[in-house]
Amino acid sequence: MNYVGIDIGSTAAKTIVFNGEKVIASFVMPTGWSSKETAARIKGQLESLGFNVASADIKTIATGYGRISVEYADMVLTEITCHGKGGYHLFSQDGVIIDVGGQDTKVITIKHGTVSNFLMNDKCSAGTGKFIEIMANRLAVDIDELFSLAEGGTPIPISSMCTVFAESEIISHIGAGQPKTDLAAGIVQSVVSRVALLVERHDIKGICILTGGLSHNQYFRKQLGKKLGREVHTHDLGKYAGALGAALIAADKFKH
Amino acid sequence: MLNLPENFKSYSEARQEGFIRLKGLKESGKKVVGVFCSYTPTELILAADAVPVGLCGASEDPISYAEKTLPKNLCPLIKSSYGFAASDTCPYFYFSDLVVGETTCNGKKKMFEWMNEIKPTHVMQLPPGRTSGTALATWHSEMQRLKDVLSRTLQVEITDDNLRQAIHLKNRERKAILDFYDIGCLKPTPLSGYEINTLIDSNTFLFDTEEKIAILEKRTAELREDYEKNFKGKSSRPRILITGCPTGGVREKIIRRIEELGANIVGFENCSGPREQKDMVDENKDPLLALAEKYLRVNCSVMSPNPQRIEAMDEMIENYQVDGVIEVILQACHTFAIESSRIKKFVTEQKHLPYLCLETDYSQGDTGQIDTRISAFLEIIT
Numbered sequence: 001m002n003y004v005g006i007d008i009g010s011t012a013a014k015t016i017v018f019n020g021e022k023v024i025a026s027f028v029m030p031t032g033w034s035s036k037e038t039a040a041r042i043k044g045q046l047e048s049l050g051f052n053v054a055s056a057d058i059k060t061i062a063t064g065y066g067r068i069s070v071e072y073a074d075m076v077l078t079e080i081t082c083h084g085k086g087g088y089h090l091f092s093q094d095g096v097i098i099d100v101g102g103q104d105t106k107v108i109t110i111k112h113g114t115v116s117n118f119l120m121n122d123k124c125s126a127g128t129g130k131f132i133e134i135m136a137n138r139l140a141v142d143i144d145e146l147f148s149l150a151e152g153g154t155p156i157p158i159s160s161m162c163t164v165f166a167e168s169e170i171i172s173h174i175g176a177g178q179p180k181t182d183l184a185a186g187i188v189q190s191v192v193s194r195v196a197l198l199v200e201r202h203d204i205k206g207i208c209i210l211t212g213g214l215s216h217n218q219y220f221r222k223q224l225g226k227k228l229g230r231e232v233h234t235h236d237l238g239k240y241a242g243a244l245g246a247a248l249i250a251a252d253k254f255k256h
Numbered sequence: 257m258l259n260l261p262e263n264f265k266s267y268s269e270a271r272q273e274g275f276i277r278l279k280g281l282k283e284s285g286k287k288v289v290g291v292f293c294s295y296t297p298t299e300l301i302l303a304a305d306a307v308p309v310g311l312c313g314a315s316e317d318p319i320s321y322a323e324k325t326l327p328k329n330l331c332p333l334i335k336s337s338y339g340f341a342a343s344d345t346c347p348y349f350y351f352s353d354l355v356v357g358e359t360t361c362n363g364k365k366k367m368f369e370w371m372n373e374i375k376p377t378h379v380m381q382l383p384p385g386r387t388s389g390t391a392l393a394t395w396h397s398e399m400q401r402l403k404d405v406l407s408r409t410l411q412v413e414i415t416d417d418n419l420r421q422a423i424h425l426k427n428r429e430r431k432a433i434l435d436f437y438d439i440g441c442l443k444p445t446p447l448s449g450y451e452i453n454t455l456i457d458s459n460t461f462l463f464d465t466e467e468k469i470a471i472l473e474k475r476t477a478e479l480r481e482d483y484e485k486n487f488k489g490k491s492s493r494p495r496i497l498i499t500g501c502p503t504g505g506v507r508e509k510i511i512r513r514i515e516e517l518g519a520n521i522v523g524f525e526n527c528s529g530p531r532e533q534k535d536m537v538d539e540n541k542d543p544l545l546a547l548a549e550k551y552l553r554v555n556c557s558v559m560s561p562n563p564q565r566i567e568a569m570d571e572m573i574e575n576y577q578v579d580g581v582i583e584v585i586l587q588a589c590h591t592f593a594i595e596s597s598r599i600k601k602f603v604t605e606q607k608h609l610p611y612l613c614l615e616t617d618y619s620q621g622d623t624g625q626i627d628t629r630i631s632a633f634l635e636i637i638t
Binding site: 065077078079080081104114115116117118120122 | 604610611615624625628629631632635636
């Protein structure tokens with residue numbers, strides 16, 4: 001029996017195949033404009049790897065904001081539960097999981113291995129991956145370049161709480177001839193502050209884990225740790241935490 | 257899944273039917289007083305032989321109209337209330353001879369200044385807390401002032417006798433409402449929170465208190481029977497207590513969704529619940545003083561400090577056998593938003609129950625995110 005976890009986020013769709021003991025396949029693709037189409041592409045990709053989701057010995061759980069578009073899923077769960085499960089699995093310790101996603105930032109408290117509390121950012125995109133994406137666009141660089149620029153800069157404070165206003169603020173800084181590196185550092189700092197604010201609303205006991213699309217970024221991890229005054233941990237499978245959690249829950253639910 | 261009775265009437269149907277009824281009453285010479293809040297001593301309005309009616313403030317429709325005058329970043333309830341009045345789309349406002357408001361929150365009291373330009377709006381000066389030595393005396397004199405305003409505006413004499421009768425009648429109504437709420441204590445509950453919320457809000461459009469009492473008593477008896485026959489001994493879905501701001505404007509996107517996503521709302525620790533009703537007016541005291549005492553005890557977050565709300569919540573969590581608490585904060589409602597951290601602390605640390613806070617307005621823009629938060633919360637409980 002194999003267990004498939006599919007996490008369709010606003011930006012990226014992550015898939016994990018778990019055989020009950022270990023992860024045997026994983027892949028990520030851009031979500032694109034249609035979650036339904038993405039779900040179909042994932043199905044195709046799984047088939048090409050030899051996993052037929054329609055067969056009786058594969059169980060699938062879908063999560064993420066596109067979860068309802070995965071018609072072949074045996075069950076759907078929210079990304080909170082799945083990230084909690086996946087994040088806990090990666091470190092086997094209670095604590096706080098910080099997931100900076102494309103449109104949502106979630107902070108999840110894990111107690112006794114399960115989700116005990118969670119917070120998500122407000123409706124607006126400040127403090128999410130979307131904010132960085134928009135600002136990188138404005139600086140005409142990609143996201144990775146924005147982080148490398150930031151490393152060499154002194155942050156210019158960006159005070160606007162709203163992405164749209166922050167963009168205007170950046171434009172006026174560009175107009176004033178501020179160096180790109182300082183702007184990039186300011187942009188990252190702004191996201192770090194917003195995320196830290198959400199984290200500090202939790203009573204942090206135990207380890208701090210960063211998952212999601214920014215978890216491979218060491219600069220972001222370090223800055224967030226500095227702001228929180230504690231070490232922030234990441235894992236190679238960090239961006240798959242939601243999909244991994246979904247696959248693990250599928251194994252718990254359907255294994256017998 | 258929503259468990260609603262066959263003859264269930266939606267809020268908008270009840271609101272619609274109320275128009276005709278009120279028009280008839282007006283034509284027969286009855287005076288109408290529009291009200292908004294649990295702090296309004298409706299006994300005085302009844303004693304003036306007038307009809308108190310809850311004014312509309314639960315729809316997104318008139319908000320853009322209100323924003324011509326009021327700031328965008330204001331509580332949707334205040335904007336909606338004013339918008340209905342200003343755009344002349346609430347027949348209840350149209351029929352009102354007088355509107356009574358209170359200085360509850362800053363947003364409301366400043367909005368009433370604008371409302372007064374459309375229709376005479378009497379604003380009672382509610383003390384900001386109960387602890388000062390003058391709070392009760394101030395509120396007592398506000399009762400007297402309202403009595404005078406009603407007498408003058410409606411050209412009636414309000415006698416002590418009439419007032420005592422009105423107090424007795426309202427206490428009987430409170431008792432009927434409380435018995436209805438008590439159904440939520442049954443496990444599993446035969447009563448949907450959506451029905452509680454709808455019925456209580458719709459009842460304001462019935463203008464005969466005896467009729468309201470009869471409807472509530474009948475429904476309560478039906479539900480008791482339904483429980484014995486069809487629910488007793490069966491398993492229960494997660495039991496949710498709602499707290500925070502009034503939920504009339506988010507009935508579809510929050511109240512309905514919580515139950516459709518697999519839980520039961522068993523009680524409301526807000527204006528749609530026993531907050532006001534559980535506390536009777538003392539029938540043995542001087543009526544104006546008794547009203548002042550009773551209405552000063554309403555434990556809305558506008559009161560500072562407000563430990564009574566925590567006490568009420570404690571009691572409800574126990575009586576209703578609650579599995580989780582969901583707090584609804586309307587955008588820019590500062591008093592409830594600030595108090596929410598205290599509520600969260602109490603619920604999670606003292607009662608060891610999960611707590612979720614949903615901050616929202618009347619728009620549909622965040623329904624996806626709200627669904628995700630509710631689903632995730634229910635996944636924690638189950």
